[in-house]
Amino acid sequence: MTYYGDLPMNRPPYRTLVVDDNLVVRAGLVTLLEATGEITVIGEAGDGQEAIKQAERLRPDVILLDVRMPLVDGVTAVEQLVPIAPVLMLTHTEDPEIIRTALQRGASGYLVHGAFSVDELNKAVATVVTGDANPLSPIAVRALVDAVREPEVKRARASPNHRPGHLGLTQREAEILNLIAKGLTNRQIAGQLFLTEKTVKNHVNRIFAKLQVTSRAAAIARWNSVEDET
Numbered sequence: 001m002t003y004y005g006d007l008p009m010n011r012p013p014y015r016t017l018v019v020d021d022n023l024v025v026r027a028g029l030v031t032l033l034e035a036t037g038e039i040t041v042i043g044e045a046g047d048g049q050e051a052i053k054q055a056e057r058l059r060p061d062v063i064l065l066d067v068r069m070p071l072v073d074g075v076t077a078v079e080q081l082v083p084i085a086p087v088l089m090l091t092h093t094e095d096p097e098i099i100r101t102a103l104q105r106g107a108s109g110y111l112v113h114g115a116f117s118v119d120e121l122n123k124a125v126a127t128v129v130t131g132d133a134n135p136l137s138p139i140a141v142r143a144l145v146d147a148v149r150e151p152e153v154k155r156a157r158a159s160p161n162h163r164p165g166h167l168g169l170t171q172r173e174a175e176i177l178n179l180i181a182k183g184l185t186n187r188q189i190a191g192q193l194f195l196t197e198k199t200v201k202n203h204v205n206r207i208f209a210k211l212q213v214t215s216r217a218a219a220i221a222r223w224n225s226v227e228d229e230t
Contacts, residue, residue, distance in 0.1 A: 012038035014129050017058060017085070019044070019051040019074070020066040025113070029064070029090070036122045046070075048077030055084045062086050062129045067093040067102070075102050075194050082106035088128045088135070090121075096143035101194065103144070109135040167222065168210045176203045181220045 016039050020026040026044055033039040043058045045051040048065075049072040055063060063085050067074040074089065075098060081087050082105075089102050089110040099110050108128045115137040116124065124135035136144070169177065179189045186200045193200070208214060211222045 012126070013040040014038065014061045014125055015040055015042045015058075016125065017041075017043045017045065017051065017054055017060040017063045019046075019048070019063060019069070019077075020090070021046045021069040022066075025066075032118050032121065033064075033125070036118070038122060039125055048072030048074055051077055052080050055081055060085050062088060062125055064088050064090045064125070065107070067091040067098060073194060075105065078102055078107050079105045082108075086128045086131070088124060094139045096139075096146060098194065099140045099143040103140075109133075110137060110140040111135060112137040112139055115139070169207065173203055173207050173210070176200065177207055177219060177223050180204070180216055181223050 016033060018026055018029055018033070018041055020029065023046070026046070030041045030044065033041055042060055043054045045054050047069045051063065051065065052072070063081050065074045065078060065081065065087050067089065068091070074091065078087050078089070086108040087106065089099075089107045090113070091111075092113050093099075094112055102110060108131075109124060111121070111124060120135075127133035127135060167174070175193070176189055179192065184192070186197050186204065189195070190197045190200045204216075207219055211219055213219050213222060
C-alpha cells in the first residue's frame with residue numbers, strides 16, 4: 001500500500017485538489033469529477049502558490065494541476081507538491097518541452113483538455129492515486145518519444161555550420177538568443193521557458209561574452225549573420 005502522510009490511497013472516493021486559474025474550467029472540472037461518485041473534490045486553487053498551501057493543509061490523495069497560472073506556475077509548483085500527493089497535470093498546454101519538464105519534476109501523468117473522456121479522466125485519477133499507471137495524452141506520448149530520439153537527431157544534424165555550435169553556444173543559449181532575435185524581453189523569455197528572470201539574465205550575459213558583444217542588437221546581428229550562412 002502506498003501512503004502520502006497518514007492516508008492510505010488505494011480506495012475511492014479519492015480526495016482531490018483541483019488547481020486551475022480559469023474559474024469556468026475549474027468549476028466544470030469539479031462537476032465532472034464529483035459526478036463519477038469515486039472522486040471527492042476537497043479543495044480548489046487558482047495558482048501554484050495557493051495549491052502548495054492547500055495541499056499542505058488538506059493532504060489530498062491526488063492533485064490535478066494546470067500549467068499556466070499566475071504567481072507560481074504548475075511546472076514550478078509540481079516539485080513541491082509531489083512529496084505531498086501524486087500530481088496529474090491537466091491542462092491545455094501542449095508544448096513538448098513543458099510536458100517533459102513536468103514529468104521530469106515528478107508529475108505522474110499529463111492530460112490535455114479535449115483529449116480524454118469523463119470515463120478516461122476518472123480512470124486516470126484512480127491509476128495515479130494507486131500508482132498503477134501514468135496516464136498520458138497522445139501529445140505527451142509524442143513528447144516523450146521525441147525526447148528519446150532527440151540525442152540521435154542532434155548527432156545527425158551536428159556540423160561545423162550548425163548554429164549553436166558554430167557560435168560556441170549551448171542549446172539553451174541558442175534558444176534564448178533566438179527569442180531575443182524575435183524581440184522578446186528577459187521577462188517574456190523567462191515566462192515562455194519557465195525560468196526566472198535572473199537565470200535568463202545570466203544566460204544573456206554568457207551569450208554576450210561568447211559572442212564578444214555588449215548589446216542585444218549586436219548579438220542579434222551575429223545570430224542573423226550565422227543564420228544566413230547556414
